[in-house]
Amino acid sequence: xxxxxxxxxxxxxxxxxxxxxxxxxxxxxxxxxxxxxxxxxxxxxxxxxxxxxxxxxxxxxxxxxxxxxxxxxxxxxxxxxxxxxxxxxxxxxxxxxxxxxxxxxxxxxxxxxxxxxxxxxxxxxxxxxxxxxxxxxxxxxxxxxxxxxxxxxxxxxxxxxxxxxxxxxxxxxxxxxxxxxxxxxxxxxxxxxxxxxxxxxxxxxxxxxxxxxxxxxxxxxxxxxxxxxxxxxxxxxxxxxxxxxxxxxxxxxxxxxxxxxxxxxxxxxxxxxxxxxxxxxxxxxxxxxxxxxxxxxx
Amino acid sequence: xxxxxxxxxxxxxxxxxxxxxxxxxxxxxxxxxxxxxxxxxxxxxxxxxxxxxxxxxxxxxxxxxxxxxxxxxxxxxxxxxxxxxxxxxxxxxxxxxxxxxxxxxxxxxxxxxxxxxxxxxxxxxxxxxxxxxxxxxxxxxxxxxxxxxxxxxxxxxxxxxxxxxxxxxxxxxxxxxxxxxxxxxxxxxxxxxxxxxxxxxxxxxxxxxxxxxxxxxxxxxxxxxxxxxxxxxxxxxxxxxxxxxxxxxxxxxxxxxxxxxxxxxxxxxxxxxxxxxxxxxxxxxxxxxxxxxxxxxx
Numbered sequence: 315x316x317x318x319x320x321x322x323x324x325x326x327x328x329x330x331x332x333x334x335x336x337x338x339x340x341x342x343x344x345x346x347x348x349x350x351x352x353x354x355x356x357x358x359x360x361x362x363x364x365x366x367x368x369x370x371x372x373x374x375x376x377x378x379x380x381x382x383x384x385x386x387x388x389x390x391x392x393x394x395x396x397x398x399x400x401x402x403x404x405x406x407x408x409x410x411x412x413x414x415x416x417x418x419x420x421x422x423x424x425x426x427x428x429x430x431x432x433x434x435x436x437x438x439x440x441x442x443x444x445x446x447x448x449x450x451x452x453x454x455x456x457x458x459x460x461x462x463x464x465x466x467x468x469x470x471x472x473x474x475x476x477x478x479x480x481x482x483x484x485x486x487x488x489x490x491x492x493x494x495x496x497x498x499x500x501x502x503x504x505x506x507x508x509x510x511x512x513x514x515x516x517x518x519x520x521x522x523x524x525x526x527x528x529x530x531x532x533x534x535x536x537x538x539x540x541x542x543x544x545x546x547x548x549x550x551x552x553x554x555x556x557x558x559x560x561x562x563x564x565x566x567x568x569x570x571x572x573x574x575x576x577x578x579x580x581x582x583x584x585x586x587x588x589x590x591x592x593x594x595x596x597x598x599x600x601x602x603x604x605x606x607x608x609x610x611x612x
Numbered sequence: 613x614x615x616x617x618x619x620x621x622x623x624x625x626x627x628x629x630x631x632x633x634x635x636x637x638x639x640x641x642x643x644x645x646x647x648x649x650x651x652x653x654x655x656x657x658x659x660x661x662x663x664x665x666x667x668x669x670x671x672x673x674x675x676x677x678x679x680x681x682x683x684x685x686x687x688x689x690x691x692x693x694x695x696x697x698x699x700x701x702x703x704x705x706x707x708x709x710x711x712x713x714x715x716x717x718x719x720x721x722x723x724x725x726x727x728x729x730x731x732x733x734x735x736x737x738x739x740x741x742x743x744x745x746x747x748x749x750x751x752x753x754x755x756x757x758x759x760x761x762x763x764x765x766x767x768x769x770x771x772x773x774x775x776x777x778x779x780x781x782x783x784x785x786x787x788x789x790x791x792x793x794x795x796x797x798x799x800x801x802x803x804x805x806x807x808x809x810x811x812x813x814x815x816x817x818x819x820x821x822x823x824x825x826x827x828x829x830x831x832x833x834x835x836x837x838x839x840x841x842x843x844x845x846x847x848x849x850x851x852x853x854x855x856x857x858x859x860x861x862x863x864x865x866x867x868x869x870x871x872x873x874x875x876x877x878x879x880x881x882x883x884x885x886x887x888x889x890x891x892x893x894x895x896x897x898x899x900x901x902x903x904x905x906x907x908x909x910x
Contacts, residue, residue: 343769348773348777349768349773349776349777349780351776351780352772352776353768356768399733403729406729408724408725408726408729409726427706428706428707428779429776429779431704431706431707432772432775432776434733435697435701435732435733435736436767436768436773438733438736438737439736439763439764439766439767439770439772440767440768442740442759443760443763443764446756446757446759446760446763448756448757448760453752454751454752454756455746455747455752457752458744458746458752458755458756458759459744459746461740461744461756461759462741462744462745462746464740465737465738465740465741465744466737466741468737469734469737469738469741470641470647470651470654470730470734470737471641471645472737474730474734474737475646475647475650478647478649478650478727478730479647481727482647482649
């Protein structure tokens, strides 16, 4: 990657990050609207944080597939709202019991458990609300299909199911395959949905390639998360570091060791890139984003 | 109502109750599928309980509006899944902390808090999954619109918002208007959605009338819930009786007194019936259902 390209990517990413922030700001009810506490807590949890990797994936896939920007906006907002909901519920005392999120008190610490429960519930509904905006897509059948992809990625055979398997695996010895299956649901399903929703307007070949790309980059993302969780300190990561290892949860690092985990992330990165290579410059942002995800040291 | 009609309604309702049970059984993943505990807990929470009033409303509105039975099935399942999710989360310790639901241990008592959290989350996703089944409606724009109605009824300006206002009102003196606004969101929004989704195929006049009907019958339902909560004993009701009054939550009975509350329920019933009177025999099931809801003594 040349300096020129890196600079371009950085500008592209910053523009898209600012854009999704505006889209989310618009989608979330103002905190002056009743119930004000709930709306304030929803905005606290969904705005102003994170690298917006899922939104960037959605926008990058949309550029490859010439998906309309309004459709990409709604899809990116929907996946970020779902992601925000999952973090709020995951942090609750009955789940991971985490007090910090993105360097701030997590939702239930800033507010209370009941509010955090409702915030997660309402953010999920809002994701489907945004994506079901009437007349969003020229082709309504495509929009129904997008809603179905999101619903399946989020439910018991997607993200929520992965969370359940994760909870059940605390203190258990998992094989690499079992760990991969769990992450495939817990984080992979939503990352794939982000890319697939962005690719809504693509040809079958493009959609299929984006699917393979997202599968591999999603897994790489998780492997790197485990590596960062081992290496980073709490201040850098913005959440309690070493938490997964502390709570006796299996990670790629505990199963494979640090070096093999890094090699695996590299392999997954290469496989993701290979899938989109046929599309040349049109896949530039997806290629750059893969590098961004696998080289992050935040 | 003649004996003949009453018997017909009873048969109609039983048939529809059995039907929605089958539709839900089909929609919910089997408890043999991973994650088995989550799927078992989802089935425990969504199957085999309740009068299915929301599904009946949906089917009755569908009969008035000639909505296809497959569409009515999906809509009825979606609202019942949302209702089941709301009960699971409402019963959790950080919310109403209720140990009993429909005469059985509530989800978090039967399983655990983390599972109950995920059950509610996944039931919500499943509702949108079912309603976004590709090719469900001949008119995909209509399906997108149905999904949007459901999402808005469930989120922070609907059911979840009503729950937040309810939580904030514990120990406070509410006016009748404030209580009505709260219930309009907390239970009314989903009841209206149930009827409106069933009415998907209706004329504008039919949909508008069903809207007025559902608004009034939803409120009547809540007033009667408060009356039953005061009068019934725990065994009959299948949940802890007098709970709302005990926890210092305002109810129609505490604000209006029992007699005025009963009169109000009667008035709301009459207004609901008046809205659908122009449709004569085609609105038979909606009329009977209104009587069923306002005369229930279970």
